[in-house]
Amino acid sequence: MxxxxxxxxxxxxxxxxxxxxxxxxxxxxxxxxGPALGAVLAARLVEITVKGREGRVAFAGGEALLSPLPPGITQGAALTVELVREAIPEPGRAKLPRCAPAEGPERAGxxxxxxxxxxxxxxxxxxxxxxxxxxxxGWSEVLEEALTGDIVFSGPVGGALRMSPTPAMTLFDVDGYPPLDPLALAAARAVAAAIVRLDIGGSIGVDFPTLQGKAARAAVDAALDAGIPQPFERTAMNGFGFVQIIRRRPRASLPELLRADPAAAQARALLRRIERTPPPVPAHNRVSVAVQKVLQANPHWIAELARRTGVTPIFEVA
Structure with a gap:
């Protein structure tokens, strides 16, 4: 169960x-x-970016893109919005959240x-x-998949996936040995499972081995359809083995969350390990410079660890 x-x-x-x-x-x-998906917020329209279609709103704690624009709204007007996509981290910048006009009282997501x-x-x-x-x-293994992009799959025919998140799409490259038809079918099942496991949305590209027969390509398409829950759209596998999948992207995927700030991810994982250490919990801990900076910037994390373990931790650079 x-x-x-x-x-x-x-x-x-x-x-x-x-x-x-x-x-x-x-x-x-x-x-x-920042607010979470589904939050209803009081906002103000600060800019109309696409006349009649899209604007930028400000609210307590941040900004978001608004679409569609309420009819007749003018710059500076107050309105209520609902967050329909959280901020998406990207190298060098973050995609602003997106929201839509809403009614009713404010609430957290x-x-x-x-x-x-x-x-x-x-x-x-x-x-x-x-x-x-x-x-x-297998929690650590899943986090490792998300961070490295290396996903091994097994079965009658085994192989590996290389996952690469980019600002445009998340790409999966299939690697393995012939025969290619069963390899591609096993890879399709592994790709579908990884998409669900790692909460990957938006545009997704999969580069399968080139398959010669229409029946083999159709079997791969069917495996993707069976493994990815609706709603989503996809192209049929083309003659070069490429398939594109489009899913809703309401929030960042697990790979995007971890890769946005690897040092912070490492710091949180360290705190988890320390919290789970049986008494007596060591007070001194060796960390990297990057992790130490994260912990220094979040003293409330250290205070909470001390409250949970009864030991005030000291973090020194290894």
Whole structure:
């Protein structure tokens, strides 16, 4: 039976949908400023960027792109908006959130715990003093996949995927040995599972081996359709083995979240390991310069770790 495992970690909340000891979906919600998806906010239109179609609004704590524009609205007008896409981190900049006109009282967007509870799947709240259920299901391996892009798949024909997030799309390159037809079919199932597991949305490109027969290409298309939940759109595999998939992208994927600030991701993972260390918890910890800077910039993380463990940690550069 499937269940969600949830941890209220230091600096982040984390969850994994697990079935038969395998992580089907991994979700991470780092503590960061700005509203979450679904938040309803009081805003003001500060700029009309595309006449009659799109504008930029400001609200307490940030800005967002607004589309569609309410009829007759003018620059400077107050309005209520709902966040329909969170900010997306990209190298050198971040895509602004997107919002739409809304009505009703202001409210915060649902938390990660509220989101997984709403799925109707049982939720198990995990605590640091218990066995590490997330790790037993492969949590570190999934994070490693997201950070490196290296995804190995097995079956009758094994191979590997190389995942590369770019500002334009997330690309998957398939690598393996002949025969190519079963390799491409196994890769299609692995790509579909990775898309769901890592919460990848937007434009996705998959470079399969070039297949000669229409039946083999159709089998790959069918495997993608079976493995990726609707709604999504895709092209049929072309003669060069390329398939494009389009999914909704309401928030950053797991690879984007981790790669946006690797040092912060490492710092949060370190705090998780320390919190789970059986007593006596060592006070002195060796870290990289980058991780130390992150921890110094977030003293409330260190204070929370001290509260949870009863030890005031000291972080020294290795």
């Amino acid at each position: 499937a269940e969600w495992l949830y941890e209220a970690g230091i600096g982040e909340a984390r969850a994994a949908l697990v079935e038969h000891g395998t992580i089907l979906e991994a979700r991470l919600a780092p503590d960061r400023p 649902p938390t990660l715990l509220e989101r997984i509870t709403a799925t109707g799947v049982p939720v198990r709240i995990c605590h640091a003093h218990e066995p590490d259920h997330l790790e037993a299901a």
